[in-house]
Amino acid sequence: MISTQAWADAQRLWDFQQMGHEPRLCSVAIGLGSHDLGVADATANLYHRGMAPLIVFTGATSRTTRERMPRGEAEHYRDRAVELGVPADAILVEPKARNTGENIRFSRTLLEERRIPVSSVLLVSKPYEERRAYATARKLWPDVEWVSSSTPMTLSEYVDSIQDARLVIDMLVGAQQRLMVYPRQGFMIEQQIPDEVVGAYERLRGEGFTSRLVPEEASHGKRSR
Template sequence: MISTQDWVDTRRLWDYDQMGHVSRPCSVAIGLGSHDLGVADIAVDLYERGMVPLLVFTGATSPTTRERMPRGEAVHYRERALERGVPSSAILVEPRARNTGENIRFSRELLENAGVDVASVLLISKPYEERRAYATARKLWPEVEIVSASSPMTLDEYVDSIGDARLVIDMLVGALQRLLVYPEQGFMISQQVPSDVADAYERLCRRGFTSRLLRDVQEQNQDLSQTRR
């Protein structure tokens, strides 16, 4: 049973995950692979608005996308963009990445090999992954400006699109955990987590929304006063 307090806490995490960036013209847009074809749609929208001259779609497959996107996330994103009228000359595909770090590293290598001069990136992800994607890109590609983007959805709209409220909460809890522990492992830059967001995360963990936690660090949740600094 999901309580009223659970939803209050979930909204705190959802709001924190949004970077609040205003889209502006950039050298390239990079769409991070996932189960969500909305990432490709936002990339196309930005291209049609003249925000970028080039789209990069990055992603292989995962257990959650293998059946829905058997040819790979980036390939399916490209097909979606082509269906919507983007010319193939404006799309590059990176089909190997299996995590956010690889999304960034492999996309950077692809653009360098293609001779594309990149000063700024519109980084497109699922709504609750904006901050994680931004922090990872800032760590691995610090010399370029990163502008975050995602589908303009409310939490309620996103839950409706997934069709599983508990899974959405679990995903948000898992995303916040990674923001807490990954900087110490060198995977992303450190970002300040407000105390109300950290408290909401702890309550949701205690309430059992833990299926997306990294198990080898789950015990650290008992001492987050040190972990989140």
Template sequence: MISEQSWADARVLWDYHQMHHELRPCSVAIGLGSHDLGVADTAADLYKRGMAPLIVFTGATSPTTRERMPRGEAVHYRERALELGVPASAVFVEPEARNTGENIRFSRALLGSTGVDVTSALLVSKPYEQRRAYGTARILWPDVEFVSASTEKTLGEYVRDIGDARMVLDMLVGALQRILIYPELGFMIRQDVPIGVEVAYERLCVQGFTSRLMK
């Protein structure tokens, strides 16, 4: 049973992890691989709304996705986008990336090799990965303007759709830890973390939502 305090703390992290960017047309949409097919849905919707003329789906597999997406995250995302009416000519697949840094680096290399001029990119991720992805992209591809995008849902709606509350809370905590420690390692830009967010994170750690923490 997850306590009311833990739910309240999770909502604090949920809101912080989202960048609240205003969407605008960009050179490309980059869909970051994960267990959540909602990323593909959002990327397809952005394409159909004229927000990007091209989509890159990036991602191999992970312990979380190996059974759900045996052909690889990017491949499953592409299949989903085609089902939703995106033409195959508008979708590139980068099937090797196994972390956020590789998502950005490999997508950059793929787009460079095909001659696509990228000045801006819609960075499409799970809602609670927006800030981590943005911070990573800014340090690895600094000359591109990134706009964060995700499925618009509340924490409660997202948990119901995923069907595993503890996994989602563990993910929220793990993403926040990386925002705290990755700048020191050179993996992402430094971002302000309000004291209330740190307190919520620490309480969730004490309550055992730690499976996604780095050792």
């Protein structure tokens, strides 16, 4: 049973992760691989709205996607986007990335190899990882403009879609921890984190929502979705 306080704290973390960017026309959209096919749906929607002429889907597999997406997250995302009417020739696949840093670095390399000029990127992630993805991208590819996006939905709607409330809160806590730890390790830009968000994170961590945490000395080379 998840307490009323835990739900309130989870909501605070969820709200903080939302960057509030308005989607606009960018050079390319990059969809970050994960267990959530909703990222592919959101990226396809942005394409159909004319927000990007090209999509890069990036991601290998993880312990949470190995069975559901055996050919790799990016490949399954591409299939989903094609089902939704995105032309196959408007999609590039980066199949090797195993963490958010690699998603950004490997996508950049792919685009540079194709000699595709990039001045701005629509960065499409899961709703609870908008800020984490943005902070990573700004650090690793600082000379382009980043616009964060995800499927517009509430925390309760996301929990309903995943059907595992505890896992969602664990993932929120994990995303928040990375915002606090990774800047010191050089993996993200530093961001101001309000005291009330830190308090919510600490209470949830104290209640045992810890399955998605990484050791604070962890290398970004390790899988850390």
